[in-house]
Amino acid sequence: MGPIRTALPLLVIQLFSLEVWGTSPWFVPGPKEATCGYDGCPKIDPAMINVHLVPHSHDDVGWKKTVDQYYYGDKQWVQRAGVQYIFDGIVQELSLDPSKKFIQVEIAYFWRWWSQASEETKSMVHQMVNEGRIEFIGGGWSMNDEAATHYTGLIDNMALGFKQIKDIFGDCGIPRVAWQIDPFGHSKEQANLFAQMGFDGLFFARIDYRDKAQRMESQEMQMVWEGSDSLGEDSSIFTGVFTDLYAAPSGFQFDMRYDDDPIVDDIRLREYNLKEKIDLFVETVLSNMTKYQSQTNLMFTMGGDFNFQIANLNYQNLDKLIKYVNERSGETNIRAFYSTPSCFLKALNDEGLTWPTKTDDFFPYADGPNSYWSGYFTSRPSFKFHERQTNGMFQAAKQVAALFQAPNMDELFDLQRALGVAQHHDAITGTNHADVDADYHLRLHEGQLVAQGSMTSHIFPVLNQVIEKDTDYTCSRLNISSCSWTEENGQLTVTIYNPLPRALNYNVRLPVQDKMTVRAFDATSELSVEYVPIPNEILALEERRQSLAVLDAIFRVTNIPAMGYKVIYIDQTPIDESLLKPLENMSPEDFQKEMPDNFNVQLGHYLSHQDYDTQASGAYIFWPLEEKAEMSTIVSSEKYEGGLLNEWRLKLSIDWASLIVRKYEDSPEYEVEWLVGPIPIDGDELQGKEIILRYTDSGVANEGRFFTDANGRQMIQRQRDARPSFDLEDGAQEEPIASNYYPITSGIFIGDETSQLSLLNDRSQGGSSLKDGEIELMVHRRTLVDDRRGLLEVLNETAFEDQSGLIVRGKHFFFQGNEALSTVWRRTKMQEQFLQPSLLFFDTLETVEDWQASSVEKTWSGINSDELGDNVHVVSLEPWDDGQILLRLEHFFEAQEKHARQSQSTTIDLNKLFQGLTVLDVLETTLGGNAPLESMERLHWNTHSWNSEHDAYHSMVRRQQDTQISLEPMQIRTFILTIES
Incomplete structure (x- = not known):
């Protein structure tokens, strides 16, 4: 007998709570032998085109509404979204039919729903997870941004979500696929971290429109991304890009937020459209198959933003789609079925194809001419x-x-959750409504x-x-x-x-x-x-x-x-x-004489494009009105000279910004403190502005090359007006400033054979080297027109009752030196700047x-620092379970930096590391802390870099002898230690 379906009207169904349904006769259990993971995946017919339909809902942890408003469905006039109802409906639908599937991504919302669910409901969900009917994908507390986030925040965000679902569902709660479908560009370090977490694959949607066009033409929308030049295959991850963002194909978007017609299969009705719908689906499948290397497996994301609030509406139409597509499979050679990203990934892996590789990143992201999403690198x-x-x-x-020796992390759980939410791609990015930012x-x-x-x-x-x-x-x-x-x-x-x-x-x-x-x-x-x-x-x-x-x-x-x-x-x-x-008055010329050789610092601004009908500069987009910034000048300066520091205070030709340059005794770097705001927007014409600081070392001939950090870790080489992976065509000439802006999470530097100018910041900012010998960072923005990317609110930050523009204060640190000195300074100072006392x-x-x-x-x-040396960092030290702590150790130099000492491998004895604590047992885990490393085997992928003689799975196990461990450059190792005082 087929799945039981109630004949009650949809409205009546929604009146039932899960407390009433519980484990009533409505619940249809799945097969007793069903399992989670790859073993429970649908069987693939290698002679057909297998279309994996993945029901999903992308639920922003704050954007136009706050986290709480989204969860409860408050302020529906802002956006029709209530996440709790998605979970309710999904469980109801899956309880009726064991063939249906759903993937859950954002654990912040799931954890809240789970905390309020009845025991009967929890029992049902446990069975669904164990049978692979509900699968956790991604699994972070939020779906994090990849540009403005520090790597510690990325790790903590994922680890928090991992621990919650692992504690509830055991091994079936371990995600195997990363799911970054909405962030606005993608980081090489993120790929590396995902690989270290044990993920077999990564899927996302947003890449540069020219990159996408060229990849679709060459069938390279799927690749193996090499996440670290230092770590080799351990850092690589299979990566897939969708052709049309992450919604269902046009014509098959059935949720209440869309206008697509349902599948009407009653031939007696004038609205009958079955043949038209199935023809359109077949056409869409065949069109998509031309974009990918595999001609056997294709995935469609059947969902979108806050979809499945009416789960019955979605699943009824998907049931019909699957039924009628499969009835015509003899004619079309296409079969469709419910699936998950991990099942799709495993099917691709089983094909044994050889995949292209990628070694750079996906920044900056542009979705059209003059539409570079590099403004959010600095927004808010x-x-x-x-x-x-x-x-x-x-x-x-x-x-x-x-x-x-706190017994667990309970006392810090509220802060964990707040920081997990802050990593979200509409939080740290600044791409949110003002009231959400306040929340x-x-x-x-x-x-x-x-x-x-x-x-x-x-x-x-x-x-x-x-x-x-x-x-x-x-x-x-x-x-x-x-x-x-x-x-x-x-x-x-x-x-x-x-x-x-x-x-x-x-x-x-x-x-x-x-x-x-x-x-x-x-x-x-x-x-x-x-x-x-x-x-x-x-x-x-x-x-x-x-x-x-x-x-x-x-x-x-x-x-x-x-x-x-x-x-x-x-x-x-x-x-x-x-x-x-008393402060000493100085002329600008005298100030300049006291700075390092060839050095200068200036503050300036770009005017913002404000044409709503074409493209405006806004929360996401940076598009300057002119190809030249208006630079202020230093009109006077004052100097404090003491035994501990010298300090120069610079009065500028504008009255809404100021600069202070400091040099502390015995510190090799200079510190620049900037104060900007309120940014003026009044005058003859309301005009947005984007504020920059420009640093010049005229002695550096960097030939268009500069290096930016990836999430506070590895340094990525950039080339002005070029991309390593695709032809920029006329993009740089069309928009030479924004096209060369990259996320600067922690630092940027330029250099030649003799010297380098390094610059570190105290928060994420956009930046570039637009001319040889120059570095510029954007520090503040105030724009007055929405950039038409869905926010529907201008980036005009104000403060206090008079709504005056926001004033922001921050710091940069710069250092001049040769390559060896600069490398050590950058690596050390980046840690000091992040982990301040x-x-x-x-x-x-x-x-x-x-x-x-x-x-x-x-x-x-608390520790014996001599055991670590000066190239090892403690990324995380935190309570785990009673009598246990979690420790992450990082080698924070890169292999290619080739420093005589710091870039070499190092050995540590964990039992000598802590003062007053004895290590009784050592368990190495994946980076996320949710699985023993020895049990984590990743899918192996054939590439032109690695031959096909590898086993089907790639083991990540590392050598360890008792409490002695080794660290290679850029390696992070994670341990759960059982300890006693």
Whole structure:
């Protein structure tokens, strides 16, 4: 007997809750022997065209509506989307017919639904997952962006989703296919990380329109992507690109959000369209087959944004499509069936074809002439900074929780979820509505409070400090030189936690009131303190209206222990006159003489294209109105010269931006602090602007070559006006600026045989080298016309009641040197810039003498940094299950950098790594932590690089002897350690 289907009207069906359905007679169980994974895939007929129909729903974790609004279906007038109803309907439909399938991707939504489901419903879903009827694909908390995200955020996002579904469904919850169908360009490092997570394949939709046209012509829409030049086959992943984004083919989009007609198969009706529909489907299949190498297997994504809110509507039409296509299979040689991306992938693998390879990335993405999606590399810079800052704090909080042996990650779960949401391709990208951006900020802020509460709960009791509930022991407003702890307390201690796996020297800047003597002490000595006036542009910020600080007190703390803390005592007393050293006026020419040879820095802006009918520059798109930026000039400067630092303050020819250049003693780099906003848009004509900083080293002849980082890890070579994988045709001449803009997550450099100019940033930004000897980074944007990519809102960020334009403050760091020195500086500084120390404040009544004489341990380290050396980084250290911690170690140099020491392999003894902890057992896992490495075998793919003599599966197992492990350049290894104190 065929599947049982209710005759109740659709409206009545939707009135039933899952509590009523439960395991009632409506539920049709599948075959008892069915299994998840490749073994449960449909059988392929090699003599036919096998069309894999994949029911799916792409559910943005915030975009036009907030996460909560999307889940519950609130504000339907903004977008008709309610994710909880998708899950309800899917389970109902699959309970009626064991042949149906569905893939679930975004775990943030599934976890919420699962937490509210009844036990009967959970039992049904368990069976469906075990039988492969519901399959998890991708499996991250959100579908992350690939341009603006730091690799630690990518790993944590995926690992959080992995752990939730693995804990619920066991091995059947382990995804085997990555699913990045909506991000706006794709990163080589992302491909590498997915390979290390054990994925067999990756599918996505968006690539440059010229790249797609050339790939379709040459049948290279599927390839093996080599994710790392250092790691070889272990980093490679089979990659497939869809021809038409990720919706169902035109004519077969049956959800309530579309206008396609249903399949009407009653010949008595005037609306009868069966032959027309099946003819169209056959035509679509045959057309698509010309674009791909395989002539046996084809996948169609039957779904789209927030699809399957009426699951019955979709599945009824898909049932008819499958039935009638297969009835004509003798004529068309086409058969259709429900499938999943993993089953499609396995079918392709079984064909044994030889595939082309790719070694570069898919940036920048353009979907048409003058339509380069390189604006979002910079859009909403304040959120990009907030996410990066919170991510660094999260890594530190995880370390502290693990080193102080918290039993699990429960105390940090809220922050985990907030950061997982922040990685979403409409969150960190800045491509969201203003109220959604505010919601993202609030989630991060609440998560930061959780993180500092977790850190203080572990560290402060050791220091004999009693924690008061609902007290913030951090200074979250240091970015605007404001801190109530230092402005309002005479005596206090600051505990500086260093999350790096090596000791650190750190320049502390604390805002204080005028006419105050600040004395700083460590456990044995007094530190030298200098005072610098807070710039007038900062003092005038609306956010600081309650702040009393007018000075920054600066002192250098040396040898802060690796993954440990150092406590500093601060004493403030009034004095009769200010210790402020006067600033020295300088001409722009004198300032330039004090900069490094051949160096210059300028701030400027591009005017934005604003023609809605053709193409405007907006949240996604960057399209400058003219091919030249308007550059400001330095009209005057002031210099502070001290023992700890020199600081030059530059007044520009525009009054809405300023620059400060700093050089700290004993630091090889220069620091540039920029303040931009409100960006003016008024005048004779409303005009959007895109703000850049341009750095020039006229001594570097880079011949159009420059290097940008991929998600904070490997450096990718770029060539101005060219792409390695396809012919740019007239693209560079048509739009020479935006076509050469790339995502700069952490750094960019130019160089020649003798010298390099390296530039690092504190958040994701777009950037390029448009002329030899130049680097430019876009730091802020304000555009006034929607760019017609679905957002329907302009990127016009404002603040406060008067809706004035947003002011943003940030930093760049630059270094000049030869290749060897520059490489070491970049690699080391990138880690330092991301993992900055956390400062925890506590007021005290003790005198400094009593504090120094006390028995409280004022320095502490959780690891033995000598065991790691200077080319190994701790990516993650966090509580796992009771008595266990998860550890990720990374070799953060590339093999091709060929440094005499740092780019060589290294060996570590895990049992010598931790202070006070003994490692009892070591289990190596995949990068996501959801499977033992020894059990993870990946599909092998034939390419022109690798012969066909490999086994069908590629093993990722690495050599390990007891607690001794080795690391090769760019390798990350993940371990679950069983420990005891």
